[in-house]
Amino acid sequence: MSATPENVVIVGASATGLTTAQHLRRQGYEGKLTLVGDEEHLPYDRPPLSKQVLAGTWEPERVLLRSEDALAELDVTLVLGQPATGLDLGAKELSLGDGTALGYDALVVATGVTPRDLPGTDLDGVHRLRTLDDALALRAALLAGPKVVVVGAGFLGAEVAAVAREMGLEVTLVDPLPVPMLRQFGPQVGELVGAMHRDHGTVLRCGTEVAGFRSSGGRVTGVELGDGSVLDADVVLVAVGSVPATGWLEGSGLPLGNGVECTDHCRAAPDVYAGGDVASWYNPHFGTRMRLEHRMNATEQAMAIASAIVGDERPFAPIPYFWTDQYDTKLQAYGTFPDGARVQVLDGDPDERAFVAAYLVDDVVVGVLGWNHPRTLREARKLVVDRASLDVAS
Ligand SMILES: Cc1cc2nc3c(=O)[nH]c(=O)nc-3n(C[C@H](O)[C@H](O)[C@H](O)COP(=O)(O)OP(=O)(O)OC[C@H]3O[C@@H](n4cnc5c(N)ncnc54)[C@H](O)[C@@H]3O)c2cc1C
Numbered sequence: 001m002s003a004t005p006e007n008v009v010i011v012g013a014s015a016t017g018l019t020t021a022q023h024l025r026r027q028g029y030e031g032k033l034t035l036v037g038d039e040e041h042l043p044y045d046r047p048p049l050s051k052q053v054l055a056g057t058w059e060p061e062r063v064l065l066r067s068e069d070a071l072a073e074l075d076v077t078l079v080l081g082q083p084a085t086g087l088d089l090g091a092k093e094l095s096l097g098d099g100t101a102l103g104y105d106a107l108v109v110a111t112g113v114t115p116r117d118l119p120g121t122d123l124d125g126v127h128r129l130r131t132l133d134d135a136l137a138l139r140a141a142l143l144a145g146p147k148v149v150v151v152g153a154g155f156l157g158a159e160v161a162a163v164a165r166e167m168g169l170e171v172t173l174v175d176p177l178p179v180p181m182l183r184q185f186g187p188q189v190g191e192l193v194g195a196m197h198r199d200h201g202t203v204l205r206c207g208t209e210v211a212g213f214r215s216s217g218g219r220v221t222g223v224e225l226g227d228g229s230v231l232d233a234d235v236v237l238v239a240v241g242s243v244p245a246t247g248w249l250e251g252s253g254l255p256l257g258n259g260v261e262c263t264d265h266c267r268a269a270p271d272v273y274a275g276g277d278v279a280s281w282y283n284p285h286f287g288t289r290m291r292l293e294h295r296m297n298a299t300e301q302a303m304a305i306a307s308a309i310v311g312d313e314r315p316f317a318p319i320p321y322f323w324t325d326q327y328d329t330k331l332q333a334y335g336t337f338p339d340g341a342r343v344q345v346l347d348g349d350p351d352e353r354a355f356v357a358a359y360l361v362d363d364v365v366v367g368v369l370g371w372n373h374p375r376t377l378r379e380a381r382k383l384v385v386d387r388a389s390l391d392v393a394s
Contacts, residue, residue: 004310005105005271006031009094011084012110012245013037015045015295016276018065019302020108021076027310033076034102036094038083041132042068047295049135050159051325055166056139060132084111087252089269106309109249109260109274110302113242113293118151120213125220126236129156138237142167146234149223151210153180155324157239158193162326165202172203172231174223179206181324185333185369188343189357192350192371193326200327205231242293244278259291264315266305273308275301285317286336286366294322319384329353332377335367335384344390347376356380363389 008024010017013035021033037043044063052058071078079096086095087107094102115128127138142148142164150161153175161173173180179190180197194204205225214222214230223231244259253269255261260274262281268274274281276298280291297320304316323332341359346368348355356376359367365388370377383390 004029004031007034007103007105008032008108008309009034009036009102009104009106010108010110011036011094012108012112012276012278013039013043013078013080014110014112014276015043015065015298016110016112016302017108018043019299020110020275020306021074022066023303023306024309025074027306027312029306029310031105033074034079034104035076036079036082036084036096036102038081038097039131040081042066042071042078042080044132045295046130049132050129050156051163053132053135054129054139054142054160054163060136063132084248087249087254089253089272092271105271107272108305108309109254109268109272109278110276110298111245111248112277114245115238116241116243118210118238118240121236121238123213123215123220124218125234126213126238128238129160130242138235141235142169144234145169147232148172148235148237149174149231149233150237150239151175151223152237152239152241153177153204153206154239154241155181155184155322157237158197158326159324160237160239161197161202162200165197165200166327170203171201172205172233173197174205174208174210174225174231176209176226177206180204185331185337186339186341186343186359188350189369189371192353193331196327196329196353242277244280244291246278261289264317265308265313266301266316267308273305275305281316283317284315285319290320290336292320292322294320296321319381329372330370330374332370332374333367334377334381335359335365337367337369341366346380348373358383358390360390363391365390 043065083097147170148164150157150173165171180193182190209226212224259280262268264282266273277293344358346356354372356370356373358365365383368380
């Protein structure tokens with residue numbers, strides 16, 4: 001372990017990047033600290049974008065993670081509106097979009113992910129949702145009171161469908177998989193998510209591919225499905241997943257697979273760390289490599305990285321946590337939810353839409369899900385921590 005560096009540069013001025021900076025200062029780091037971000041905005045939080053900001057219940061300023069004054073207190077040099085475009089590991093230097101170079105002793109990569117695209121969607125009226133500007137543009141489009149098609153029924157698509165429906169719009173949610181949120185929660189809970197959407201009047205077209213888009217004068221007018229049907233659409237949200245924002249690191253020598261590949265200490269190379277959505281690391285608790293797009297992970301991994309930089313290194317072995325809000329329902333989840341896991345209800349009743357369920361692989365609890373049931377869920381988390389064994393009868 002090298003001595004504490006004197007010049008830390010963090011690329012990605014959002015949840016992971018800012019938390020790393022805050023935690024470094026909290027840990028007593030007094031050296032130079034620079035936060036580089038390609039967006040113009042001060043660091044802000046993303047989960048409210050598909051919820052309160054889209055619904056209009058929060059003003060955009062409320063998503064800022066720290067006020068300008070509080071940022072000044074951190075004594076961080078903010079380089080905003082400026083992408084990192086390359087990395088020279090040998091020279092310990094970044095190149096920036098304006099052609100300048102920035103040296104570092106320790107580097108933190110926290111560049112997140114960018115939305116995956118569908119071909120032919122460069123049309124007016126077709127949206128993606130990752131940034132504050134995306135959310136404000138989508139909200140303005142929804143306010144026109146249109147027909148909305150959401151492509152992709154993962155957590156982002158499902159949340160936006162719920163908000164649009166609550167705005168009184170005609171909403172259709174399309175996904176090639178048979179039920180919403182199948183990848184996140186498997187078929188049984190996915191079925192319940194689908195029923196919840198139908199109960200609120202959202203039309204589901206699951207098990208159907210998008211074949212193309214219809215347009216007139218450069219503006220989307222409809223979505224063609226694989227079964228030959230066409231959905232009229234004034235606004236389309238494409239929410240078909242994301243890819244790690246690692247383009248700027250290509251050729252740098254950093255290991256890039258599904259994200260920046262790190263050790264269980266979040267290290268991708270000597271004096272280079274990666275955290276948050278962009279990082280793939282070996283989680284010793286689960287004995288597997290993971291890359292999470294969860295808000296809590298951004299905070300926890302940032303704290304682990306800051307500690308490692310100041311010399312307090314330990315393996316990063318969190319129990320993943322994430323939540324989603326749809327209509328009046330909060331789903332919260334700890335752990336992992338692998339394909340084929342057995343689902344066992346621990347408390348409450350799925351028919352009542354208030355329950356906690358365990359996900360088991362070889363009768364060992366690897367995840368717990370709470371559907372409007374936060375208190376029992378917190379207790380159930382311990383089953384994941386303890387790798388508890390539950391047999392079929394219990
Ligand atoms: C709409 C939305 C809703 C969400 N809701 C939930 C939720 O309900 N629950 C949950 O657990 N998680 C949710 N998430 C996920 C959560 O927001 C992310 O896990 C979290 O934002 C990850 O933080 P990060 O700092 O790693 O990445 P990001 O927040 O993506 O930040 C990365 C930053 O790096 C910048 N950047 C990228 N490339 C460069 C470059 N080359 N140079 C400089 N800067 C660069 C980006 O512009 C961005 O500002 C949601 C995400 C979105 C988009």
